[in-house]
Amino acid sequence: MELEKLRLVLYWSGLALFLLLELFFTYRQPSVSKLKRWLTNLPLSIVNGVVYHWLYFGSILAILTRNDGGKYGLLNQYPLPDWLQIVLGILLLDFVIYIWHLLNHEVPFFWRFHRVHHSDINMDVSTANRFHLGEILMSGLVRLVVIYAFGISLLSYILFEIMVNIAIQFHHSSIRLPAAFENIWMFLLVPPSMHRIHHSVKIKERDSNYGVIFSLWDRFLGTMTRKIDQDKIVIGLGSHRDFTKLGFGRVMLMPFTRRSL
Numbered sequence: 645m646e647l648e649k650l651r652l653v654l655y656w657s658g659l660a661l662f663l664l665l666e667l668f669f670t671y672r673q674p675s676v677s678k679l680k681r682w683l684t685n686l687p688l689s690i691v692n693g694v695v696y697h698w699l700y701f702g703s704i705l706a707i708l709t710r711n712d713g714g715k716y717g718l719l720n721q722y723p724l725p726d727w728l729q730i731v732l733g734i735l736l737l738d739f740v741i742y743i744w745h746l747l748n749h750e751v752p753f754f755w756r757f758h759r760v761h762h763s764d765i766n767m768d769v770s771t772a773n774r775f776h777l778g779e780i781l782m783s784g785l786v787r788l789v790v791i792y793a794f795g796i797s798l799l800s801y802i803l804f805e806i807m808v809n810i811a812i813q814f815h816h817s818s819i820r821l822p823a824a825f826e827n828i829w830m831f832l833l834v835p836p837s838m839h840r841i842h843h844s845v846k847i848k849e850r851d852s853n854y855g856v857i858f859s860l861w862d863r864f865l866g867t868m869t870r871k872i873d874q875d876k877i878v879i880g881l882g883s884h885r886d887f888t889k890l891g892f893g894r895v896m897l898m899p900f901t902r903r904s905l
């Protein structure tokens with residue numbers, strides 16, 4: 645139960661903190677009603693959180709507890725120091741989300757669901773949890789298999805949850821940061837400017853910068869885009885520009901409507 649409390653605390657405190665930072669250090673003024681966008685994004689995250697908890701949380705906890713004996717999974721087959729096992733666990737989980745994210749763009753069936761996330765016309769901290777339930781169900785299953793197969797430890801998973809929650813809310817936030825800070829941050833992690841390129845309507849830009857916590861995978865696997873004029877980036881999908889058709893009900897039906905880019 646403590647783990648689930650941690651997820652809730654991280655979500656709501658992160659939302660409040662980055663919302664405050666967005667108010668004081670605004671990167672870009674909203675082009676559509678923030679309230680209306682939040683009325684879509686918040687219910688999506690709440691539905692996702694409840695279903696994820698109901699469906700996966702018990703299984704994840706059971707596997708983590710089983711793994712804690714250090715007998716099961718690939719990471720437990722070799723005598724590694726505790727700290728290295730924790731670091732490898734976090735890197736592995738982040739690498740799997742990178743690959744999963746890339747597949748969400750490359751496989752048309754997955755894209756049907758993932759385009760809900762990209763359909764947000766403005767980008768702010770609430771975009772971080774704007775996902776279709778179908779994507780959450782599939783990614784939850786992927787996470788479950790990875791934790792089981794690699795024998796991720798409880799501590800490794802808790803640290804990963806903390807990092808991933810902060811990372812995802814931070815890099816979706818509409819915060820103006822000094823260029824020098826963004827460049828240093830990008831050396832290892834994902835700053836907002838890097839992820840903003842990923843939310844561009846231009847498909848070439850969108851199909852890059854898949855990283856969630858670490859920027860390493862994009863850098864080493866050739867999927868990183870950097871030198872883009874940030875002020876010229878148009879956020880969203882080229883095929884869904886009508887904001888009045890992007891309410892909660894419409895986005896829930898989006899995966900089942902005509903295929904679009």
Ligand SMILES: [Zn+2]
Pocket residue numbers: 745749758762842
């Ligand atoms: Zn994406």
